[in-house]
Amino acid sequence: MxxxxxxxxxxxxxxxxxxxxxxxxxxxxxxxxxxxxxxxxxxxxxxxxxxxxxxxxxxxxxxxxxxxxxxxxxxxxxxxxxxxxxxxxxxxxxxxxxxxxxxxxxxxxxxxxxxxxxxxxxxxxxxxxxxxxxxxxxxxxxxxxxxxQEAHQDLQTQLALLRQDQEAGHFVQQKLLPPSQMQVAGLDIHYALYPSLYLSGDFVDTLALDEKSALFYVADVSGHGASSAFVTILLKYLVTRACQAFISAPTKTHPPSPADLLAQINTQLLETDLGKHLTIFLAIYDRRTRTLTYSTGAHLPVPVLVGPQGQAKPLPMQGLPVGLFAGVQYPQYTCQLEVGAYLVLASDGVFELLEAPSLEAKEADLHDKYIQCQGDFARLQALLKLPCACPDDLTLMTISGF
Amino acid sequence: MxxxxxxxxxxxxxxxxxxxxxxxxxxxxxxxxxxxxxxxxxxxxxxxxxxxxxxxxxxxxxxxxxxxxxxxxxxxxxxxxxxxxxxxxxxxxxxxxxxxxxxxxxxxxxxxxxxxxxxxxxxxxxxxxxxxxxxxxxxxxxxxxxxxQEAHQDLQTQLALLRQDQEAGHFVQQKLLPPSQMQVAGLDIHYALYPSLYLSGDFVDTLALDEKSALFYVADVSGHGASSAFVTILLKYLVTRACQAFISAPTKTHPPSPADLLAQINTQLLETDLGKHLTIFLAIYDRRTRTLTYSTGAHLPVPVLVGPQGQAKPLPMQGLPVGLFAGVQYPQYTCQLEVGAYLVLASDGVFELLEAPSLEAKEADLHDKYIQCQGDFARLQALLKLPCACPDDLTLMTISGF
The missing domain is CATH 3.40.50.2300 (Response regulator)
Structure with a gap:
């Protein structure tokens, strides 16, 4: 037996x-x-x-x-x-x-x-x-x-204890995330974040810099679970603090620069010596000029801008991961946005949902879905068969109303 | 059946x-x-x-x-x-x-x-x-x-996954803690931190402000596990950043003040809206004047100074928990230290180890042990029968070499 x-x-x-x-x-x-x-x-x-x-x-x-x-x-x-x-x-x-x-x-x-x-x-x-x-x-x-049966009971007790702990951590992390749909400086932002465990190494935040401009980012910390979630908390804190001076200043001069922000986070993350790095896409939209200014730290998949005629345009970008090499400078890009365009962001967990045989084919498939959804977040989720059990943390975000 | x-x-x-x-x-x-x-x-x-x-x-x-x-x-x-x-x-x-x-x-x-x-x-x-x-x-x-047996296997797999995650988180948290014994600005600091789960809501840090002065603290975030551990990371970051300007300045004017530090952390923790608060004892020792300057946020047990003749003196202190009420000011205390004295700090998890019937009796018992150990950290651990399975996070620290 x-x-x-x-x-x-x-x-x-x-x-x-x-x-x-x-x-x-x-x-x-x-x-x-x-x-x-x-x-x-x-x-x-x-x-x-x-x-x-x-x-x-x-x-x-x-x-x-x-x-x-x-x-x-x-x-x-x-x-x-x-x-x-x-x-x-x-x-x-x-x-x-x-x-x-x-x-x-x-x-x-x-x-x-x-x-x-x-x-x-x-x-x-x-x-x-x-x-x-x-x-x-x-x-x-x-x-x-x-x-x-006793062993089963015992394991269930242990599991319940750990789950409870992770759920409490999840609750804290959720409080640090913005609402899943919101208007910031006139932008319509929808997102969903699916952690592979309770705690997520993916992170998202939005900040209204003033009435006409907003900062937003999607980040993916190496690994997943508790250890990566720790870094997301630090990240939120670093970005918020860096923008605080501008937000609270009575006269708005020197808005934060995405490239400088990434360089600062890079230095500060290296200083913590946590052995964790992250990929990030961080952008500031200014409604006055209808421009998007952004920098990226090796973020995949590349964010895609879908124009009012339904043409998908991956945003040009270069940049090393954040928290891996000292003294890195990040290129900064600016682009003019058309009325009716929308931007789609995701973390690399999205590739796990696609069955195409290569990364290129998966990206092409993803861009098709970005176009098909016509900027409707719920439709995009349905096209990707979300929610589902994700083997990696997964974030999806649409931004429209430019 | x-x-x-x-x-x-x-x-x-x-x-x-x-x-x-x-x-x-x-x-x-x-x-x-x-x-x-x-x-x-x-x-x-x-x-x-x-x-x-x-x-x-x-x-x-x-x-x-x-x-x-x-x-x-x-x-x-x-x-x-x-x-x-x-x-x-x-x-x-x-x-x-x-x-x-x-x-x-x-x-x-x-x-x-x-x-x-x-x-x-x-x-x-x-x-x-x-x-x-x-x-x-x-x-x-x-x-x-x-x-x-299958259910058992299944639970074990789930448990292993969560444990692995918590261990990775524990590893990250450990990296944020100082070594368990060290010399900082001529002080001998020994400590041990026993989390009740993998992740700890207790936290300890030390910072050499210059060759002759050092900052150290013991903090205990409400709750325990992942959600509390998140706050310890934030805490370390806040304290380090607040001291950074002084540490990196070529001429050392305006050393950080414990009371101001606690007031800052209080404000910043409230801003995160995490629903978490903490108790803390934070002190700066200056070897030039042999003075200890400290503030406390409702930290228990009260730190005890044992004089060179073996007399135990609980440090006078008052102060509300940090992260609970807006705009709190913290009293700051200064005391002159004698050669041969040592300071003992602990978190409230230590009370769980003592069998005396009341909190007063437990404190008296604790002070006896503080005296008996004669500043020897290993002996103090032995007197408290540590390490053991702790129902709450537990931190113990001795500081000598004043």
Whole structure:
């Protein structure tokens, strides 16, 4: 049996506890004596230690202990308020001698272990060996099931504890994310973030710099789960702090620059020495000039601008990952946006959803879907069959209203 | 059986798969015919669907399928290279008719299910019912064990995934902690941090402000685990950044002030809106004047200064938790330290280790241990029976060399 190794300790226990097992025999001496003899021999043969209690009649004392096995003459009158079925709930039953036809019918309902009437002592001896072996086997099976159930319970408790912890962490991380749909400086932003575990290494944020301009980014920290989630918190803090001076200044001069922001985050992340880096696309949209100014740290897939005629244009971009090399400078790009255009951002988890054979083919497929959705976020999710169980953190974002 | 509910789906499967079960009978027609009749009746009575294959002799064809149960005449010659034990590995065995004495001996080794030689057809009928019931019961037990084992495996996989994630998070958090023993501006600092889970809401840091002065703190974020660990990362970042200007300045004017630092952290933590607060003891030691300047945000237990004559003096302190109320100002204290004195800090997890009946009694006990250890960190750990499984995050720190 497979589980012998698994719960060996308990099996030993089960076998040892058989030393305390008492077999109950309720039958006239003529049936009783050869049975006691055969059981005693069988106990020696099998190495199963037993005690035998014999009664000539059913007696309340007979059930004052918990028997491991009951042998009884089916013809003896049962104790008051006792049926064969209630007896069977105490222990397996073996009938000695002939049952009546109604008793046979009844026995079908309760899994009788035996109906013995042996003239042949060899047959009786063998039956006694078999029944003790069956008893031990049954005990082992039950002990195995019990220990597995206990182990199961134990694992579930441990799992619940960790899940609870991760959920609390998830809750904190969620509080740091913006609402899933919002208007910022007149932009319509929709996004969804699907962590592969509870905690996410993907992160998204938006900041209204003033009434007419907004900053937004999608970032993907190396790895996933708790360790990466830590870095997303730091990232949010760094970006917010860097913009705070501009946001709270009474006169808006020197707006933050995406390239400078990435260079700062790069330096600060390296200083933490966490061994974590991130890819990021960070942009500032200015409604006054209808321009998008952006920088990127090796972010994939490349964000795509879909024009009002439905043409998809991947944004030109270059830039090393953030937090990997000291002193990196990030190129900064600016582009003019047309009315009716929309921008689609994603993290690389999106590639796991696409079945095309190569990265190029996946990108082409993705761009098709970006066009098909016509900037409708719910439709884009449906085209990508989201939500689903994601093997990697996955973020998807559409920005329209330029 | 307890597990019926637990793995009901699989039990149904086990019962259903009995429809494909074939019973194998190898015996002369005289034994075979009444048995087939009795089994067929028993199958109707028990609702167990069976197929019966009968052979007059042992035959390789007889084992070309996997039987659920084998009935056989022990007198028939076994197929070549087959023993009773190898047969028993295929299926449970029932002997029909008289075995030889050596066969009986052999049977002790392999858990024979039965040795039948019934003249009485009623007895045979009942035995057939019993054996089919036993077969179903055995199947159910095995299916139950198998499904529990699978569930166990599944939980272990899930648990391993979460543990791995938490361990990765733990690794990142460890990297943010200082070494467990160090010299900073001539101070000897020893500490240990025992998270109740993998991730800790307790946090410790030290910073050399210049050659002669150092900042150190012990903090305890509300809650524990991932969500609290997030805040410790933010805390480290906030304190480091606030001190950075002073550390990197060529001329050291305006050293950071503990009270101002706590007020800043209070504001910034409230701004994150994480719903998390913390208690903290934050101090700066200046070797030039041998003074300790400190502030506290409701930190317990109160840090204790043990003088060179072994007298314990809890540091006077007042201050609200950090991150709970806006605009809080923190009192700042300064004290002169004697040569040979040492300071002991802890987080409130330490109270869980003490058995005294009240908080006052626990504090008194703690102070005794602080004195007894004579500033030796390892001895203090031993007095507190650390390391042990801590129900709450626990931090302990000694600072000497004033």
């Amino acid at each position: 497979n589980c012998i190794l698994l719960c060996q300790g308990r099996h030993c226990l089960a076998l040892m506890s058989l030393t305390q097992n008492r077999l109950l025999i309720c039958a006239p001496p003529a049936l009783c004596e050869p049975l006691v003899h055969a059981l005693t021999t069988a106990a020696q043969v099998t190495g199963v230690a037993i005690e035998i209690a014999t009664y000539e009649h059913w007696d309340l004392n007979a059930l004052a202990f918990v028997p491991a096995l009951i042998f009884c003459d089916p013809q003896l009158a049962l104790p008051e308020k006792t049926s064969w079925i209630t007896l069977r709930q105490h222990a397996p039953l073996v009938w000695l001698g002939k049952p009546s036809a109604p008793q046979v019918q009844q026995s079908y309902a309760f899994d009788l272990w035996g109906y013995w009437s042996f003239a042949d002592t060899q047959q009786l001896a063998l039956a006694c060996v078999q029944i003790l072996q069956r008893l031990v086997h049954e005990r082992m099976q039950n002990a195995c099931i019990q220990s597995l | 307890n597990c019926i509910l637990l793995c009901q789906g699989r039990h149904c499967l086990a019962l259903m798969s009995l429809t494909q079960n074939r019973l194998l009978i190898c015996a002369p027609p005289a034994l075979c015919e009444p048995l087939v009749h009795a089994l067929t009746t028993a199958a109707q009575v028990t609702g167990v669907a069976i197929e019966i294959a009968t052979y007059e002799h042992w035959d390789l064809n007889a084992l070309a399928f996997v039987p659920a149960l084998i009935f056989c005449d022990p007198q028939l010659a076994l197929p070549e290279k087959t023993s009773w034990i190898t047969l028993r590995q295929h299926a449970p065995l029932v002997w029909l008719g008289k075995p030889s004495a050596p066969q009986v001996q052999q049977s002790y080794a392999f858990d024979l299910w039965g040795y039948w030689s019934f003249a009485d057809t009623q007895q045979l009928a009942l035995a057939c019912v019993q054996i089919l019931q036993r077969l179903v019961h055995e199947r159910m037990q095995n299916a139950c064990i198998q499904s529990l």
